[in-house]
Amino acid sequence: MALWDQWVEAALVKLASKNLLRSTRPISLTPAAALHFAADEVETFDGPRQWDRSSVEVEMDERAFREWLSELPDPGGESIAKDENVSRKLLLFSGNDYLGLSSHPAVRKAAAKAAQEHGMGPRGSALICGYSNYHMLLEASLAELKNKEDCLLCPTGFAANVAFMSALGSICSLLAVGGRPSKDQKIAIFSDAFNHASIIDGIRLVERQQEAEVFVYQHRDMEIWVPISRVFNFSAGPILVPNQTGTVSVVQAVYAASLFSMDGDFAPIGDLVELRKKHGFLLAIDDAHSTLVCGENGGGLLEVYGCESDVDICIGTLSKAVGCLGGFVACSNKWKQLIQSRGRSFIFSTSLPVPIVAASHASLVVARKEKWRRTAIWSRVDDFNALTRLNITSPIISLVIGSEKEALCASRHMLESGFHITAIRPPTVPPNSCRLRITLSAAHTSEDIKKLVAALSLCFVFPAADQNAQIASKL
Numbered sequence: 001m002a003l004w005d006q007w008v009e010a011a012l013v014k015l016a017s018k019n020l021l022r023s024t025r026p027i028s029l030t031p032a033a034a035l036h037f038a039a040d041e042v043e044t045f046d047g048p049r050q051w052d053r054s055s056v057e058v059e060m061d062e063r064a065f066r067e068w069l070s071e072l073p074d075p076g077g078e079s080i081a082k083d084e085n086v087s088r089k090l091l092l093f094s095g096n097d098y099l100g101l102s103s104h105p106a107v108r109k110a111a112a113k114a115a116q117e118h119g120m121g122p123r124g125s126a127l128i129c130g131y132s133n134y135h136m137l138l139e140a141s142l143a144e145l146k147n148k149e150d151c152l153l154c155p156t157g158f159a160a161n162v163a164f165m166s167a168l169g170s171i172c173s174l175l176a177v178g179g180r181p182s183k184d185q186k187i188a189i190f191s192d193a194f195n196h197a198s199i200i201d202g203i204r205l206v207e208r209q210q211e212a213e214v215f216v217y218q219h220r221d222m223e224i225w226v227p228i229s230r231v232f233n234f235s236a237g238p239i240l241v242p243n244q245t246g247t248v249s250v251v252q253a254v255y256a257a258s259l260f261s262m263d264g265d266f267a268p269i270g271d272l273v274e275l276r277k278k279h280g281f282l283l284a285i286d287d288a289h290s291t292l293v294c295g296e297n298g299g300g301l302l303e304v305y306g307c308e309s310d311v312d313i314c315i316g317t318l319s320k321a322v323g324c325l326g327g328f329v330a331c332s333n334k335w336k337q338l339i340q341s342r343g344r345s346f347i348f349s350t351s352l353p354v355p356i357v358a359a360s361h362a363s364l365v366v367a368r369k370e371k372w373r374r375t376a377i378w379s380r381v382d383d384f385n386a387l388t389r390l391n392i393t394s395p396i397i398s399l400v401i402g403s404e405k406e407a408l409c410a411s412r413h414m415l416e417s418g419f420h421i422t423a424i425r426p427p428t429v430p431p432n433s434c435r436l437r438i439t440l441s442a443a444h445t446s447e448d449i450k451k452l453v454a455a456l457s458l459c460f461v462f463p464a465a466d467q468n469a470q471i472a473s474k475l
């Protein structure tokens with residue numbers, strides 16, 4: 001048995017001995033068989049339909065539009081329409097609904113049907129009364145998608161990261177002599193510098209509990225082991241060595257996003273997996289942005305690499321490509337038991353409403369059947385590359401502009417040109433790397449991308465500037 005699994009098992013035994021093991025008790029809302037049949041009844045389509053556009057075509061009333069503009073510097077002093085009764089049509093390039101599933105008829109229908117039959121479902125945390133057979137079915141579908149033994153639903157992706165982190169930290173306290181880890185009994189957590197705020201906050205929590213030493217490594221830098229091994233005087237080989245008293249010695253965990261939300265680049269997953277094999281650390285991947293977007297079946301980056309069994313914990317969200325709301329941790333059954341017994345943001349928060357759970361489940365079914373959606377989003381990535389020669393590698397485009405003022409001016413220009421795109425500024429990104437974050441969706445068309453590039457080329461210099469000018473003149 002892998003050493004981390006031994007620690008988790010030992011932590012569970014300790015929890016059981018203290019009567020602190022917790023389990024969910026699902027409330028049956030509909031006969032389970034009816035839920036399973038529902039998957040076959042989900043209506044799917046062989047290509048885009050008019051409803052797909054509602055996830056990228058939005059309207060903003062003139063007052064809200066002007067308020068937004070007034071917050072952005074105005075280099076040209078351009079005049080704005082005065083009629084407050086009109087509304088602005090904007091093409092959305094800033095959402096995370098990568099496959100356009102939020103507006104799919106099957107998703108709408110599932111939410112409406114569940115709401116009509118059950119309202120919001122039992123309201124309470126999952127451990128009290130908020131867990132139903134709907135939640136159970138969604139967990140099983142997510143575990144299958146992620147090729148993991150089990151899955152735990154959380155209120156959001158943010159909560160999922162924090163719940164996992166607090167469970168991880170608790171291993172240290174549970175197994176340390178007297179419940180207080182000493183310096184060499186802490187977990188050494190290595191975290192990518194560009195990790196999401198939810199990972200950072202989760203880490204801060206365990207740091208505060210004095211359960212972890214944290215090392216933030218430079219973005220995607222896999223040379224982390226040399227300086228770190230000096231800190232702890234580790235020799236090569238597995239780090240998890242129980243000491244004579246049977247308590248935890250320093251144990252390692254590495255935490256990274258699969259697809260980074262602000263830069264749109266991928267974690268070096270192959271390297272991480274190799275390092276894990278060599279050093280025996282626990283590997284946790286936040287797959288928020290690549291779930292349903294990457295992989296033949298939408299299983300995310302781990303499916304692309306076929307390395308699901310080499311990653312211990314896969315965290316995800318239902319609020320991006322799934323088009324709904326919620327978070328999850330796909331993991332082993334033992335890890336699930338630990339997180340549901342110790343993960344504070346799971347335990348002390350109300351569980352997802354049943355219509356959201358039903359809609360998420362329908363969305364997974366649609367994503368599995370409508371494979372053209374994944375083809376479409378990657379075609380839009382190709383369209384963007386062909387027009388700009390930027391060589392982006394994912395549907396998240398990060399156009400680094402520079403200063404805050406320059407980025408805001410660019411955002412204003414795009415807004416005035418009819419595009420809903422926001423400038424990303426500190427503290428989300430480092431100073432002077434302010435940018436436009438642009439996200440592509442399967443609901444965009446090639447024509448949308450042409451218009452986008454034409455407008456962008458007036459505030460950003462692409463390598464193929466001449467070509468862009470030609471496009472602009474044709475539109």
Ligand SMILES: Cc1ncc(COP(=O)(O)O)c(C=O)c1O
Pocket residue numbers: 156157158159161196198257261286288289317318319326327
């Ligand atoms: C990488 C990453 N992880 C986690 C989250 C949190 O997900 P949620 O919006 O479901 O809380 C986000 C959301 O922005 C994210 O980008």
